[in-house]
Amino acid sequence: MGLGQTWSVALIGLLGHPVQVETHLQPGLPHFGLVGLPDASLGESKERVRAAVSSSGLAWPASRVTVNLSPADLPKSGSGFDLAIAVASLLAAGKIDGELVRQRVHLGELGLDGRIHPVRGILPAVAAAVAAGHPHVVVPEANADEARLVPGAVVHGAAHLGHLAQDYGADIPAARRRAIAVVPAPRAAPAPPRTPVVKDLVDVLGQGEARRGLEVAAAGGHHLYMVGPPGTGKTMLASRLPGLLPDLTDSEALEVTSVHSVAGTFDAAGGLLVRPPFEDPHHTATPASVVGGGSGLPRPGAASRAHRGVLFLDEAPEFSVRVLETLRQPLEEGQLVIHRARGVARFPARFQLVLAANPCPCGRSVGKGLDCTCTAMARRRYEARLSGPLRDRIDIRLEVPLVTRAELNAAAAPESTAVVAARVRGARERQRERLAGTGWATNAEVPGSWLRERTRRVGPAIAGRLDAELDRGRLSLRGLDRVLRVAWTLADLAERDQPTSTDVGEALALRMVGSHA
Secondary structure, eight states: OEEEEEEEEEEETTEEEEEEEEEEEESSSOEEEEESSBOHHHHTHHHHHHHHHHHTTOOOOSSEEEEEEESTTSOBOSSTTHHHHHHHHHHHTTSSOHHHHTTOEEOOEEOTTSBEEOOTTHHHHHHHHHHTTOOEEEEEGGGHHHHTTSTTOEEEEESBHHHHHHHTTOOOOHHHHHHHHTOOOOOOOOOOOOOOOOOOGGGSOSOHHHHHHHHHHHHHTOOEEEEOOTTSSHHHHHHHHHHHSOOOOHHHHHHHHHHHHHHTOOOGGGOSOOSOOEEOOOTTOOHHHHHOBOSSSOBOOHHHHTTTSEEEETTGGGSOHHHHHHTHHHHHHSEEEEEETTEEEEEEOOOEEEEEEOSSSSSOOOTTOTTOOOOHHHHHHHHHTSOHHHHHTOSEEEEOOOOOHHHHHHSOOOOOHHHHHHHHHHHHHHHHHHTTTTTOOSGGGSOHHHHHHHHHHHOHHHHHHHHHHHHTTSSOHHHHHHHHHHHHHHHHHTTOSSOOHHHHHHHHHHHHTTOOO
């Protein structure tokens, strides 16, 4: 009878939980049992582990093997437990020395030939292990660079189970050692060098009001809704918003990178993600692909991958109503809570939402609308795809009209992204100084109660004007709060300590475009 123990990590959302992997051997008919709430993919690890051990030149114990994943009431999923199960089983069988094994966390998927394959979510898993007091982690060699991004982690990269077993004192026959020595770890071919696509605001001709609205949105982290006929530059403007945003802070970079690690979209070669992400799902996207989902425990969708960046929905009314309405929670709370039968996963989702839409289904209801073929009912139905509660959560609304030749000839040379981004950085710095110690970083995050109280202290006349708009029914209470947020952002861009009546007037104008609320 033997007992082997080591550690691994279970991820639920971005939250990692240390899991003790225990293997017990006792006399009896050969059997391999796995307990501790494993899902289907984890249940299949029994076959992978048994084949990998044999391929490494070690005999699988001909006895009754029971593996327990503790705590047993915590749901566990994925193939990342394979390596820990194999190591604990070899320890229980007396094949390896347990001194190092019990101190280390093991993460990785095993191939039938014994190779250790990379898995998703290494960054948050290693961070959870270090936070729990387990700094020594063994990860697939292909994941080692990603694991080393975690401060305090002592990372050991492994390419083959046989190599790792040798390090732990296993006696592997010479012939098998030679065989596994020539089995390289799978590596992806390096991507050919690419010239980055530069998306600069100088490419956007005319559209002075839309450019101003984009700058305000970037400066305060505000959500944006653009309406205009095809070809007016709505998509160009949205794609240039990330370039106006400042770099992520260290804590934000670690958080964003963790999301992309779990999603399987992170390449560790470039280090932590320091630029705000940009996600633009197609309008045929399902709710699960946008907000997250999948069988068992869910994975992050486009909304979470856009955390601390931009989520752009082009042709927004063409998205399914279910997709649009599921965005209301992250717009208010900055996170997504996804419930499944096996557990609840929480993913951060504090993004800037940018919506773009045509004025009608055919998109030609401009000017006198002589070319428009849409009926009044079709237009109302099209506009109703974006519900009132969703529109009410949008801070800035812009009309993006067709640009005439006269306007192009009269327009001044457009400012570049670098020039506008410098003003945005200055406004963001003023917000950070004003909000220091509050837990908020941008005006878009500040609760309305805090803003209303501060505005009444510094500008009672401004508060009175907004109260009048509220009494007339032109603003909801949520709309009033969002006008205040934009007004403070306008003051920050102008390097003023508090908003003026002019700032409030412009914020109201940005709020009221194409709306009655």
